[in-house]
Amino acid sequence: MTSRMFGPVRVVVVSVFMALAMAALAGCSFQEEEKVWEISGGIFGTSYHINVVLPEDSARLKMLAQGIQAELERVDNAMSTWKPDSELSKLNRKQSQADWTTLSAPLFEVIHRAQEISAQTDGAFDATIGPVVNLWGFGPDARPERSPSDEELLKALNVTGWEFLEFDSEALAIRSKQPQYIDLSGIAKGYGVDVVARYLDTQGVQAYLVEIGGEVRTRGRKPDDDVWRLAVETPSDQARQVNVVVALDRKSMATSGDYRNYYESEGQRYSHTIDPDTGRPIDHRLASVTVISDDCMTADALATAYNVMGFERAMSLATRENIPAYFIVRGEAGFDVHSTPAFSSYVVQ
Known part of the structure; x- marks a missing residue:
């Protein structure tokens, strides 16, 4: 993680829906109109976008935005290896x-x-x-x-x-027994998503979508009663293209791939994901893996682990443990897709 920030938190309306209700006993009355509001900012060297379903209330939205940023900064101050004064750096x-x-x-x-x-x-x-x-x-x-x-x-x-x-x-x-240098970059971003979700729960927010750097957790539904729909992208460092769409409620999703965070040196491409067995960047056919779990910390770490393992080993383990996982594998004529049986119930497209 990193301590870089991307400017002030902002709150904007991203979509508006009408919510009408009829009173059962005392004639007709209207509930307050609910909208989907976006709260966004920067943390961990990436950006976050949190959608909350609430009636218009600028004071409450400002309070939520400040609270979210404060919660994420506490995570960063505890777990960043980029901050020399973080709790983890001191350890x-x-x-x-x-x-x-x-x-x-x-x-x-x-x-x-x-x-x-x-x-x-x-x-x-x-x-x-x-x-x-x-x-x-x-x-x-x-x-x-x-x-x-x-x-x-x-x-x-x-x-x-x-x-x-x-x-x-x-x-x-x-x-x-021997000093360790711990790096939580493969799990802390997912934990940050969970922290924001917990905070929104304590603030009485009944429906939300929390996204930090591509890791997601949802709860409830949008004002039109539709579920939160999320896209799994086709691996590419160029234009973004949807591969499959899933619907989530009270679930988390994380994706790990070798197609964005990498560098090239002397004609060789090096992925940021390191195989702990060899000490070298991964180099196999698995381009990306997406995992669904109850909490985002687990989804984040499992996606990282499966990416290290490669398709065959990861598919076998995820299937055996009934974990919803979706694999995009490089083939001779493009990408091949595979998923565990547990993943299919979430697919809507």
Whole structure:
């Protein structure tokens, strides 16, 4: 994550719908007209767009916009590796991590969930891969002038390993026999979506769509009683094209792909997604994978893990565990699409 901001939060109307109701006993009366309002801003080096269904109330919308930004900044201040004074950066700088370190509840929750996803995916998701991510130039360090050598990769891999982390759930504490550099970029954005959704729940918002950098969580319906519809795009670093449309209510969706965040050096294209087994950027036929889950933190981490695993391994695991997942795979004549049985019930186009 990054501390860069993209200007002030703004609130704009994106669509208007009429909501009429008849009183059952006392003649006719009208409910307040509900509209879909958009609250947008910047966080984590990307942008967010939150749609809320509410009657017009500028004071309430302003309060929600400020509250959303404050919630996201708290996440950034806890989990950013780009901010030297973040809680995670301070943990990563500790020379010895053998003693228990008490964490804030949010940071403990995310690292602990990352550990669970690591176990579930046999290490395809590994939050301790930070040193290798930095070595390839996808972290806060400057991009390297050349690709790392085998010796440099081996040295970085030797100081990683999700299995070395230990947790004390009662004390919200963590320790590791060898110092770890934890990178939560594969899960924290999804957690940010969940944090905003929780905040809107506490504020009595009954219908919303929260989107941060492409990761999404929904609740309720739009004023015309239609569901929230979301597009899964065909992988391309050029024009955007819809591949499939899904309908979600009280669900989250996240996509991981190798077609946007990458760089090219000496004619070679390097994906930002690093395989924890090899320490190298992924290089296989799977172009993107989309996962649906109850919470966005889980969808985000699983999508990352499946992207690391490649199509065959990920499809087998997701099918076995009944996880809704949609895979777009490079074929000889374009893209081939595959989905788990659990994904089909969400498709509307």
